[in-house]
Amino acid sequence: MKHSVKKISPYVFVQSLGRLLRHVARLVRWSAQSLNSNWQEESQSAKRLLIIYDFASQPFSIGDILMFQEASLVLRERYAIDRVDFAMTYDPANPVVPDPAFSAIGPANFLSHLPTALQAAQVNPHLGSLFLFDSHNNLEDFASRNLARYMIWPPLSRYLKHEYLYYHIFNEILFPHFHEFGTVPALTSRSYARDWAEKFIRDNVKSDVAVTVQLRRNYANPARNSDYEAWHTFLKQSENRYPVKFIVICNRDEMDPMFGDLSNAIFAKDHFTGVEQDLALIEVASMHIGASSGPGVMAIFSSKPYCFFNSGMLLDRYKGLIQEGNVSRLFFASPQQRFVQERESADSLMFEFNRMWSSLLKRDPEEVTPEDMVS
Numbered sequence: 246m247k248h249s250v251k252k253i254s255p256y257v258f259v260q261s262l263g264r265l266l267r268h269v270a271r272l273v274r275w276s277a278q279s280l281n282s283n284w285q286e287e288s289q290s291a292k293r294l295l296i297i298y299d300f301a302s303q304p305f306s307i308g309d310i311l312m313f314q315e316a317s318l319v320l321r322e323r324y325a326i327d328r329v330d331f332a333m334t335y336d337p338a339n340p341v342v343p344d345p346a347f348s349a350i351g352p353a354n355f356l357s358h359l360p361t362a363l364q365a366a367q368v369n370p371h372l373g374s375l376f377l378f379d380s381h382n383n384l385e386d387f388a389s390r391n392l393a394r395y396m397i398w399p400p401l402s403r404y405l406k407h408e409y410l411y412y413h414i415f416n417e418i419l420f421p422h423f424h425e426f427g428t429v430p431a432l433t434s435r436s437y438a439r440d441w442a443e444k445f446i447r448d449n450v451k452s453d454v455a456v457t458v459q460l461r462r463n464y465a466n467p468a469r470n471s472d473y474e475a476w477h478t479f480l481k482q483s484e485n486r487y488p489v490k491f492i493v494i495c496n497r498d499e500m501d502p503m504f505g506d507l508s509n510a511i512f513a514k515d516h517f518t519g520v521e522q523d524l525a526l527i528e529v530a531s532m533h534i535g536a537s538s539g540p541g542v543m544a545i546f547s548s549k550p551y552c553f554f555n556s557g558m559l560l561d562r563y564k565g566l567i568q569e570g571n572v573s574r575l576f577f578a579s580p581q582q583r584f585v586q587e588r589e590s591a592d593s594l595m596f597e598f599n600r601m602w603s604s605l606l607k608r609d610p611e612e613v614t615p616e617d618m619v620s
Contacts (some may be wrong), residue, residue, distance in 0.1 A: 249394050293373055294326045295388065296322040297396040298366070300335040301381070302407035305358065305514070307520060308366040308539030309411055311432060313547055316414045318430035319422045320398055321371060328373035330395070333367045334384040346466035364520035368543070370433050409508040415575075416564040423577045434525040434544040442525035449511055454605070457527045457544075458510075459535030469555050471536045477503050478591035479598070484509050487602060492530060494523045494540055532601050534594070537584065550581035550601035554589035 296317045303309050317329045340355035341347045350358050359377075366375055378384040382574055399410060419429050433439070446455045455516070460471045480491060490511055497514045504510055513523055524543045527533055533544035537556040546553040558573055560566060565576030573584040581604040585593065 278406050292326070293330050293395055294321050294324070295330050295332060295391070295397045296398060297384065297397065297404060297406065298331065298333045299381075299407070300333065300341055302342065302404075302409060303340070303411075304344065305341045305350055305362060306539050307361065308542045309364045310362060311368060311524075311539070311542040312411055312414050314366075314369045315430065315432055315542075315596050316398065316410075316418050317319060317369065318371070318432075319418050320396070322423070322430065324396055326396060327371070329369055330369045330374040330376065330383060331369070331372065331475070332376040332378065332387075333362065333366065334378040334381055336381065337379050344466075346463060348465050361520050365524070365539075367521055368432065368434055368438075368524055370435055372435070379508070392471060402547045409532070412562045416562075420564045420576060429546060431548070432528070432543055434528055436520065436524040438521050439529060442529040445516070445522075445526065446492075449516075450492070453488050453490045454532075455526075455530040456491050456532045456534065457530040458491045458493045459527075459538050459541050460493055461498055461536035461538045462495070462499040462501075469537055469557060471555075473501050473503065475589050475591045475594060477507075478593035480504070480507050480510055481594065482591070483598070487598075492526055494527065494535075513592075531605060532598075534598060534601070545575070545578075548579070550579075550586060550604050552583050552586045552597040552601060554587070554593070554597075556584040556586055558584055558586065 253433065265312065294317060296313055298310060298313055303313075303601065313331075319333075321327070321329055335341075337352055337355070340352060341350050354366070363375065363377075366372075376384075376387070378387070388395070399408070403410065405415070423429050434442070458476070460476065462470050462473070483489065483491075484507065487509075489509060491509055493500075493510055493512045495512075495514065500512055500514060504512070513526060518526070520540075524540055527540060527543040530549070532549055533541060533551040535541065537553040537558075541551070541553055556573070558566075559571065560568065563575065567574040567576065567578075571586045573586070574580070574582060575584075581601055583597070585597065587593070
């Protein structure tokens with residue numbers, strides 16, 4: 246039986262070859278900039294930094310997007326660039342990386358989930374433009390046509406390899422910056438979101454101390470979920486012990502009726518907050534405690550006390566990690582900024598919270614009296 250071979254017309258062949266050559270030319274132009282080590286000289290004429298977040302290689306995750314924002318703050322300082330433009334790109338047929346945590350997101354509903362990511366992409370006071378590309382070719386064409394006005398990160402080689410960049414940011418961008426300057430930039434909201442959060446705390450927390458709590462309950466990826474019973478016990482024990490209002494940051498489907506009897510807990514979603522507002526609340530609050538989950542990155546790049554439980558940190562992936570028993574600290578973190586490897590219990594929550602509370606009072610935890618706690 247003979248098989249027929251479909252012939253390609255010369256016109257179609259030339260068209261396809263032309264598209265391929267144009268695509269290669271775009272990448273060559275981008276590569277030329279990536280290989281130029283003298284970014285400082287080029288930045289004198291380049292007005293903006295273009296950050297590319299590719300959903301083909303980076304997760305659909307608030308925390309990872311915030312990490313890219315932190316990288317942008319370091320890079321704009323390093324190369325004396327003013328504004329940061331943020332470009333997101335995805336493949337409509339396969340919009341997210343294959344992972345059980347994102348199994349609910351697919352081609353049919355990707356755009357309905359996208360506002361979550363877009364709000365995280367706005368957490369940058371130096372943000373200029375925000376772009377969304379549903380084609381990698383279109384992104385590459387845009388980037389190559391605008392090399393004169395942009396420094397682009399990640400470099401082409403990392404973009405083409407679909408490299409996951411979370412650890413690269415910690416180890417190759419933040420680590421050398423900290424060792425040169427002794428600090429890393431703070432993640433800060435845009436002014437309108439911060440103003441909203443400050444008013445929220447004035448209206449709802451009043452004279453108490455505002456503490457944000459991150460609860461997590463993801464049935465598709467339960468390994469890092471919060472122990473709700475432990476949290477309820479801790480919050481109940483804290484009602485008459487600390488002059489604190491706990492602002493709980495979570496999705497509406499992560500809320501639980503068991504917390505309804507608590508006078509010291511405010512659920513942000515009862516006030517119809519979006520992602521950007523939740524992140525601003527974490528920024529403005531005095532302390533943060535909770536699950537090791539994406540929004541908490543806002544606290545990591547701050548000076549406030551924080552503690553994350555059930556962190557599951559891959560200890561060998563981080564440069565300069567400070568390990569103290571079952572507790573870890575990042576190389577730029579203070580002693581009151583900790584990751585606990587184990588899942589939380591009511592006792593460990595109280596212990597860690599009292600450590601942080603004592604640091605606000607500037608006292609040793611062993612010296613804090615009940616009067617100090619309620620004053």
